Amino acid sequence: MLVDDSKFMRALLKKVLASTHNIVGEAENGVEAIDMYEQLSPDIVLMDIVMPHMDGILATSNIVGKHPDAKVIMCTSVGQDEKVKAAIKAGAKGYITKPFQGPSVLKEVESLLGQ
Secondary structure, three states, X not given: OEXXXXXXXXXXXXXXXXOOOOOOOEEOOHXXXXXXXXXXXXXXXXXXXXXXXXXXXHHHHHHHHHXXXXXEEEEEEOOOHHHHHHHHHHXXXXXXXXXXXXXXXXXXXXXXXXX
């Protein structure tokens, strides 16, 4: 499942992942992400940190709070170290940095799915 307020970023991630993974849903903010997670129970979530209505850190905390085995990878911009630390503390299992590099995105996803 992809969660990002930018349609362009979701499309970019979808392009990277679509050849090897099934994208079951897309959300534009943390509120939608929580609802969609409940409906779809995806294997993994790629979640932006900075979004309107509810950021990715709070959404991750909510999802992991209800589903401790949830696998969330945070998507962050360079220089957001404190937010990444907060996201990991909230339950995220990893992170990828924008601008995305296809191989690093796939490596992070595969690593988490292999656990």
